[in-house]
Amino acid sequence: MTAVRCGPVKLSSIFDADSFRRRRLAYACAAGIVVLALVETANALLAPLRAPADRDWRAATAAIRAGFQPGDLIVTAPDWADPLMRMHLGDLIPLAVAGRLDAARFGRIWEIAQRGARAPETEGGHVAQSGRHGALTLRRYERAAARVSFDFVAEWSRATVSRVGLGGQVNWCSPLPDRFECPELPSQSVKPELLEIDTSPHLALSTQPAGQATTVIEFDRVPLGRELAVGAGLHNVWLRKSGKGTVSLRVLVQGRELGRIEAGSLTGWTLRKFDTSALAGQSQSVRFEITVDDPTSRTLGFAAEART
Amino acid sequence: MAGADQIGQAPRRWWERRWIVPLALALATSGWMLAVEGRQGLARDEAQYFRAGERYWGWFETLGEAVRAGKPGRAFARATVDGFWGDNHEHPPLMKTLYGLSWRLFHRCDCAGPKRGLHPIAVHGKHRTLPLFARESTAFRFPAILLAGLGVALVYGFARRFVGPWAAAGAAVLSVAQPHYFFHAQISCFDAPIAVMALLVALAYWKSLRSPRWGILCGVFYGFALATKHNAWLIPCFLLVHYLWIRRNDFRWEPSKGSQTLPRWCAAGGAGGLPTRRFLRLRPPRVPLAFLSMASLGPIVLFALWPWLWHAPVARTREWVQRHTQHEHYNFEYLGQNWNLPPSPKQTGQWLLRATFPFVSTAFTVPVTTLALAAAGTVVLARRRRKSEASDEPSLVNSEPPEPGARASWLRPGADVDLAPGIFLAVQILGPLGILALPSTPIFGGVKHFLPAMPFLAMVAGVGLAWITRQATSLVRPSRLRQALPAALVVLLCLPAVTETQRSHPDGLGHYNLLAGGFAGGASLGMNRQFWGYSVLPLLPWITAHRPPSNHIYWHDVLHDALIMYARDGRLPVAIGDVGVGEPLVAQADLGVVILEKHFAVYEYLHWESYQTTRPAQVYAHEGVPFVVVYQRAALPPRQEPLPP
Numbered sequence: 031m032t033a034v035r036c037g038p039v040k041l042s043s044i045f046d047a048d049s050f051r052r053r054r055l056a057y058a059c060a061a062g063i064v065v066l067a068l069v070e071t072a073n074a075l076l077a078p079l080r081a082p083a084d085r086d087w088r089a090a091t092a093a094i095r096a097g098f099q100p101g102d103l104i105v106t107a108p109d110w111a112d113p114l115m116r117m118h119l120g121d122l123i124p125l126a127v128a129g130r131l132d133a134a135r136f137g138r139i140w141e142i143a144q145r146g147a148r149a150p151e152t153e154g155g156h157v158a159q160s161g162r163h164g165a166l167t168l169r170r171y172e173r174a175a176a177r178v179s180f181d182f183v184a185e186w187s188r189a190t191v192s193r194v195g196l197g198g199q200v201n202w203c204s205p206l207p208d209r210f211e212c213p214e215l216p217s218q219s220v221k222p223e224l225l226e227i228d229t230s231p232h233l234a235l236s237t238q239p240a241g242q243a244t245t246v247i248e249f250d251r252v253p254l255g256r257e258l259a260v261g262a263g264l265h266n267v268w269l270r271k272s273g274k275g276t277v278s279l280r281v282l283v284q285g286r287e288l289g290r291i292e293a294g295s296l297t298g299w300t301l302r303k304f305d306t307s308a309l310a311g312q313s314q315s316v317r318f319e320i321t322v323d324d325p326t327s328r329t330l331g332f333a334a335e336a337r338t
Numbered sequence: 339m340a341g342a343d344q345i346g347q348a349p350r351r352w353w354e355r356r357w358i359v360p361l362a363l364a365l366a367t368s369g370w371m372l373a374v375e376g377r378q379g380l381a382r383d384e385a386q387y388f389r390a391g392e393r394y395w396g397w398f399e400t401l402g403e404a405v406r407a408g409k410p411g412r413a414f415a416r417a418t419v420d421g422f423w424g425d426n427h428e429h430p431p432l433m434k435t436l437y438g439l440s441w442r443l444f445h446r447c448d449c450a451g452p453k454r455g456l457h458p459i460a461v462h463g464k465h466r467t468l469p470l471f472a473r474e475s476t477a478f479r480f481p482a483i484l485l486a487g488l489g490v491a492l493v494y495g496f497a498r499r500f501v502g503p504w505a506a507a508g509a510a511v512l513s514v515a516q517p518h519y520f521f522h523a524q525i526s527c528f529d530a531p532i533a534v535m536a537l538l539v540a541l542a543y544w545k546s547l548r549s550p551r552w553g554i555l556c557g558v559f560y561g562f563a564l565a566t567k568h569n570a571w572l573i574p575c576f577l578l579v580h581y582l583w584i585r586r587n588d589f590r591w592e593p594s595k596g597s598q599t600l601p602r603w604c605a606a607g608g609a610g611g612l613p614t615r616r617f618l619r620l621r622p623p624r625v626p627l628a629f630l631s632m633a634s635l636g637p638i639v640l641f642a643l644w645p646w647l648w649h650a651p652v653a654r655t656r657e658w659v660q661r662h663t664q665h666e667h668y669n670f671e672y673l674g675q676n677w678n679l680p681p682s683p684k685q686t687g688q689w690l691l692r693a694t695f696p697f698v699s700t701a702f703t704v705p706v707t708t709l710a711l712a713a714a715g716t717v718v719l720a721r722r723r724r725k726s727e728a729s730d731e732p733s734l735v736n737s738e739p740p741e742p743g744a745r746a747s748w749l750r751p752g753a754d755v756d757l758a759p760g761i762f763l764a765v766q767i768l769g770p771l772g773i774l775a776l777p778s779t780p781i782f783g784g785v786k787h788f789l790p791a792m793p794f795l796a797m798v799a800g801v802g803l804a805w806i807t808r809q810a811t812s813l814v815r816p817s818r819l820r821q822a823l824p825a826a827l828v829v830l831l832c833l834p835a836v837t838e839t840q841r842s843h844p845d846g847l848g849h850y851n852l853l854a855g856g857f858a859g860g861a862s863l864g865m866n867r868q869f870w871g872y873s874v875l876p877l878l879p880w881i882t883a884h885r886p887p888s889n890h891i892y893w894h895d896v897l898h899d900a901l902i903m904y905a906r907d908g909r910l911p912v913a914i915g916d917v918g919v920g921e922p923l924v925a926q927a928d929l930g931v932v933i934l935e936k937h938f939a940v941y942e943y944l945h946w947e948s949y950q951t952t953r954p955a956q957v958y959a960h961e962g963v964p965f966v967v968v969y970q971r972a973a974l975p976p977r978q979e980p981l982p983p
Contacts, residue, residue, distance in 0.1 A: 066707050070838070071833045108858075123953075226943050
C-alpha cells in the first residue's frame with residue numbers, strides 16, 4: 031500500500047510572482063480582456079432570453095384591454111416596438127390617433143415599456159397603474175389633457191381655400207367631398223391625408239404649394255383657447271430627397287401674424303405652440319398662408335388645434 | 339523570440355504541415371455557412387446576381403452550341419455578347435459568372451416542370467448536374483461561401499507572418515466571426531468577395547516586396563479584384579501609402595545637380611560665404627513590379643473576364659467608372675436620422691456626424707472582445723516601431739527581417755528595409771473606413787462598404803491574441819499549463835465573436851454589439867436595421883397560407899427576382915402574385931409586405947390608409963425588434979388551394 035501525501039498547492043509553484051510584480055499593468059489589461067470575453071459570451075447567450083416573448087405581449091395586451099377607455103392613447107417605449115404593439119392592439123389605434131399632432135389631448139396614456147425606456151408622450155403624467163409582464167412593463171399615466179376647441183384637420187371642410195397670385199388676383203378652390211380642387215392646378219388639391227413627415231405618420235392637410243402664388247386656407251369663427259398648436263413638415267421621403275425648395279407656412283389670427291414655420295427637406299416635423307390666451311373664448315378667423323421658393327417635389331402637410 | 343513557430347521550419351507531424359490549419363479553417367468556415375445559409379433570406383441585389391449569373395452561363399451554353407456547329411464566332415458577335423452580358427453590367431462579372439457556373443453544376447434540377455418559365459434563359463430539358471444542394475439558391479451561393487473559406491485561410495496565412503499559429507488561427511476565426519461580415523459572406527453578392535480579393539492582392543503585394551514572382555501574381559490577383567467589384571480601384575492607393583512609407587528614406591533634402599550660388603544681393607546679412615539654394619531632390623523610390631503588374635495585368639485580366647467590354651472597351655469602361663463615381667445617395671439610418679442628402683457646408687454638425695459613420699459603425703458592430711484585442715494589438719505594433727530590433731517584441735514573429743547586405747530593386751523593392759506591418763495594417767484598415775467618411779463620398783451606408791478593412795482588423799486582433807497568450811504563459815510555471823494556455827485562451831477569446839455571430843443569424847445586418855446593446859440597443863440608438871428586403875423569408879409560409887383570393891400581393895422591397903428564386907427553391911408557389919413596386923400599387927393589393935427601414939415608413943402608412951387599419955396581421959421580429967410587417971385587407975378569406983410542389 032502506497033501512502034499518498036496530500037498538501038496545499040503553493041501558488042508560487044504555479045505563478046511567477048516576480049513576473050507578476052514587474053508587469054502588473056500588462057497582466058491587468060490582459061485579465062480585463064479575458065473578463066470582457068466572458069461577459070460578452072454570457073451576454074450573447076442570455077440577451078435573447080431577456081427579449082419580450084409573445085406571452086409577455088399577450089399579458090400586457092389583456093391588461094390594457096381590461097382597462098381601456100375611448101380616448102386613451104397607447105404607446106411603446108422605445109418606439110421601435112410599435113409594430114408589435116399594434117399587432118396586438120391596433121384595433122384600439124385608429125388612423126387619427128396614430129397620426130396625431132402630438133399627445134397633448136390625451137389624458138390617459140398606456141405605455142408598454144422595455145429596457146427601462148420611457149415614452150416622451152407620457153411627460154408630465156403620473157403613474158396611475160403599473161404592472162410587470164415578463165420583460166414588459168405596463169404603466170398607465172394620467173395627466174390633465176388639453177381640451178381641443180377646434181381641430182383644423184377634422185374640420186377641414188369648413189375652410190375656404192384660394193390661390194392668390196403675385197398680382198393679387200384670387201382663384202377660389204372648389205370644395206369637393208374629399209378635397210378642395212384649385213382650378214389652375216387641379217392636381218394640387220388641398221385635402222386631409224395621412225402623410226409621412228420625418229418618417230412619422232401625421233394626419234394633416236396636404237397641399238402642393240404653387241410657385242408664383244400663395245395658397246390661402248382660411249377658417250372663420252374658430253373658437254380659440256389659450257394656445258394654437260401648429261405642426262408642419264414636408265411629406266414623402268423621396269420628394270424630400272429630390273426637391274430643394276423651402277415652404278413657408280404663415281399663421282394669422284384675425285389678420286395678425288402669430289408666426290411662421292419653415293419646412294425644408296431636413297427640418298422634419300416642426301411643432302409650434304402660439305399663445306392665444308388674449309383671444310381665449312373668442313371666435314376669430316384663422317388663416318394659413320403657404321408659399322414656396324421652388325415648388326418642385328414639395329408637398330406640405332400641416333395640422334393645427336386650438337386648445338383651451 | 340516567442341512563437342518558435344518560424345515559417346520555413348520543417349513540420350514534425352502531419353498536422354503541422356503548413357496547409358493543414360488553413361484548410362481546416364476554410365472547411366470549417368464554409369461548412370458553418372452551408373449549415374446556416376438556408377435561414378438567410380434572399381437579398382435584393384443577390385437576386386439580380388442570380389439572374390445575371392444564369393444569363394452569363396447562358397452565353398457559355400451558346401458558345402458550346404456555336405463550337406459544335408463549327409461557327410464559334412457567332413458567340414462572340416456583339417449582339418450575342420450583349421444579349422447575355424449586358425444584364426447587370428454596372429458590376430463586373432467574375433463572381434456572377436462563378437455563381438452561374440456553380441448553379442449549373444450543383445443544383446438539383448426540376449427545371450423541366452412548371453418552373454421552366456422562371457429561368458432567365460431557355461431551358462431545353464432536365465439539366466445533368468451533380469446535385470449537391472436541395473435549393474438552387476444554395477448552388478448559386480456556393481462560390482461566395484467557398485471564397486469566404488479562402489478568406490479565412492488567407493488571414494491565417496498572412497497573420498502567421500506576424501504571430502504564432504494559435505494567434506493566427508484566432509485571427510482567422512475573428513475575421514469571419516463578425517455578424518455583419520458573416521451575413522455578407524454567405525450570399526451571392528460582392529462585398530465579402532471583394533474583401534477576400536483585397537486581402538489576396540495585399541498578401542501578394544506584401545510578398546512581392548521580397549519576391550518578383552509575387553509581383554506578377556499581384557497583377558493577376560488585382561485583375562480578379564477588378565472583376566469582382568469597383569472597390570478594387572482603391573486597393574493600389576492603400577498599398578502605395580505603405581510602399582512610400584517603407585521607402586521614405588529615399589526622399590532626402592539634398593543639393594540638386596543644379597544647385598546655385600545665390601546672388602550676393604539675395605544673401606543680405608550672410609557673412610562668411612554665400613548660402614546654397616537647396617531643392618528637394620526628388621528621388622522617388624523605383625516603381626516596383628507589383629504596381630507595374632497591377633497597372634498592366636490588372637486591366638488585361640479584367641478585360642479578358644468581362645465580355646461586355648470586348649466590343650467597346652473604352653466607352654464601356656468609362657460608363658462603368660461614371661456609374662460609380664456619380665453614384666446617387668442612398669437612404670440610410672444612422673443615429674436616429676435618415677440620411678439621404680449631403681449636408682450643406684453650413685451644417686458643420688451634420689457634416690461631422692456623418693463623417694463619424696464608418697468608425698461608430700465599426701465600434702458598434704464588431705464584437706467588443708475583437709475590438710479590445712485589436713486595441714491591444716495596435717499597442718504591440720506601435721511599440722514595435724520604437725524598438726531598435728523588431729525581434730525585441732516577444733509577441734511577434736519576426737519572419738521577414740531585412741536581408742543583410744541586400745539591395746532594393748524594382749523586382750525586390752523591400753529587400754533592404756523593415757516591412758512595417760503596423761503601418762501596413764493601419765492603412766488597410768483606415769483606408770476603406772476613411773474613404774466612406776469623406777463628405778464627398780456618396781451616402782452608401784452599411785458596414786458592407788468597408789468590409790475589406792475587417793480581415794486586417796482581425797489580423798491586428800490576432801497580434802493582441804499573441805500578446806495575451808504571451809502574458810499568460812510568462813506568468814505560469816508548470817510546463818503543461820504553459821503549453822495548454824495559448825490554445826485555451828484563443829478559444830476563450832474567440833468565443834464571444836462566434837457566439838455573437840451565431841446569435842445574430844439570420845439578421846446580421848440588424849445586430850449590434852455589447853457596447854450598443856444588441857439588436858434592441860441598436861434599434862434604440864437609431865442604427866440601420868436592415869436593407870435588401872432579405873428578412874421576409876420567415877413569413878413566407880404564413881403569406882402562402884393567407885394569400886388573398888385575388889392573389890394581389892404587394893412585396894415592397896422584395897424584388898421580383900427574389901420571388902422567382904423563392905419559387906424555384908420551393909418556398910413560394912410558382913404562381914404567387916406580385917402587383918409590382920411603387921406607392922400607387924399598394925392600394926391594388928389585398929396583402930402587403932413592408933420592410934421596416936426608416937425611410938420606408940411611407941409604405942406602411944399607405945397600407946394604413948388603403949386597408950383602413952394600423953394593425954399588421956403578422957410581424958417578424960428578432961429578439962423583440964421588428965423587421966417586417968404584413969398587412970391584410972379586412973374580411974378576405976385565405977385562398978384555399980393546394981400549393982404546387
